[in-house]
Amino acid sequence: MAETIVKIENLVKRYHELVAVDHFNLTVSKGEILGLLGPNGSGKTTTMNCLLSLLAYDKGSIEVFGKPMKPDSYDLKRNIGVVFQNVAVFDTLTVQENIDYFCGLYIKDKKLRRQYVAEAVEFAGLSDFVKFYPKKLSGGLLRRLNIACGIAHKPKLILLDEPTVAVDPQSRNKILQGILKLNEEGATIIYTSHYMEEVEQICSRIVIMDKGRNLANGTATELKQLIKKSETLTVEILELTDTQLEAVRRLNHVYDVSYENNRLTVQCSGGSHNLIHLLSYLQEENIAFGRVYSELPTLNDVFLEITGSELRD
Numbered sequence: 001m002a003e004t005i006v007k008i009e010n011l012v013k014r015y016h017e018l019v020a021v022d023h024f025n026l027t028v029s030k031g032e033i034l035g036l037l038g039p040n041g042s043g044k045t046t047t048m049n050c051l052l053s054l055l056a057y058d059k060g061s062i063e064v065f066g067k068p069m070k071p072d073s074y075d076l077k078r079n080i081g082v083v084f085q086n087v088a089v090f091d092t093l094t095v096q097e098n099i100d101y102f103c104g105l106y107i108k109d110k111k112l113r114r115q116y117v118a119e120a121v122e123f124a125g126l127s128d129f130v131k132f133y134p135k136k137l138s139g140g141l142l143r144r145l146n147i148a149c150g151i152a153h154k155p156k157l158i159l160l161d162e163p164t165v166a167v168d169p170q171s172r173n174k175i176l177q178g179i180l181k182l183n184e185e186g187a188t189i190i191y192t193s194h195y196m197e198e199v200e201q202i203c204s205r206i207v208i209m210d211k212g213r214n215l216a217n218g219t220a221t222e223l224k225q226l227i228k229k230s231e232t233l234t235v236e237i238l239e240l241t242d243t244q245l246e247a248v249r250r251l252n253h254v255y256d257v258s259y260e261n262n263r264l265t266v267q268c269s270g271g272s273h274n275l276i277h278l279l280s281y282l283q284e285e286n287i288a289f290g291r292v293y294s295e296l297p298t299l300n301d302v303f304l305e306i307t308g309s310e311l312r313d
């Protein structure tokens with residue numbers, strides 16, 4: 001079994017009356033890209049800050065690399081890279097100087113540091129901007145600088161807290177590809193986000209978080225299998241009688257139907273070839289139809305079914 005890199009047990013963090021993290025459990029194994037997916041305010045940042053021992057918590061235990069994590073656990077912290085939600089770089093230092101500064105907190109050997117800084121510049125696609133001051137960088141480049149500062153010292157565990165919020169698509173892709181590359185090179189990654197598409201794209205396992213709790217955990221496919229909905233079929237039809245709609249409702253694996261604005265929507269649970277069965281019925285009944293499409297459930301559907309509310313903002 002893979003080595004356990006992070007173990008959070010029964011974590012509780014209160015801000016006065018508000019329980020921001022509520023008996024939260026999380027285990028992350030070596031080599032994983034763990035996605036912590038939850039809407040704004042679900043407790044992701046608070047959990048990360050507790051994990052780093054930057055915040056005192058009310059209850060629970062946290063181990064990193066098999067050892068208890070404490071505020072002065074510098075031996076553990078030097079193997080952790082952190083990219084916070086808010087960009088934290090020095091305005092008076094250039095891109096190169098910023099990366100060198102953060103790398104220098106951990107890497108004292110000058111030659112090695114020069115190499116690591118050069119690799120981080122290359123990694124973040126900042127080669128054309130090394131002499132720029134942060135104020136001259138676009139939002140996307142600034143985020144990439146923030147990431148380069150967090151990872152230059154080649155940490156074994158990297159925490160990224162919503163690193164793509166408000167970045168352009170090009171920088172977003174660059175960031176996501178970069179995270180995959182860091183993982184390929186051996187880093188274990190915890191990635192918090194409220195963008196389900198991103199989490200699905202890069203994470204090997206996903207934890208769904210809401211109101212400070214760990215609600216579900218698995219690969220995207222496993223999470224989607226937890227819910228009733230397996231497929232939504234949509235067919236454009238000019239005319240459909242109530243009797244025909246009832247017949248569609250009675251097809252195998254169908255659990256909900258609606259017909260509005262010339263659009264038949266059919267929710268299916270399990271089964272295979274649901275679309276073929278539906279189209280065969282329409283053909284038998286000589287019902288003319290237009291555009292047809294089938295959609296698989298999204299992580300938003302999973303979130304909706306588990307919590308009763310939407311994941312999207």
Ligand SMILES: Nc1ncnc2c1ncn2[C@@H]1O[C@H](COP(=O)(O)OP(=O)(O)OP(=O)(O)O)[C@@H](O)[C@H]1O
Binds near residue numbers: 038039040041043047
């Ligand atoms: N310093 C604080 N004092 C009081 N309440 C706080 C504090 N920090 C966070 N909270 C509250 O704790 C809850 C969890 O916040 P947290 O920032 O951890 O969530 P999040 O999932 O990271 O959301 P976001 O993506 O918006 O940062 C929210 O209700 C938030 O308002």
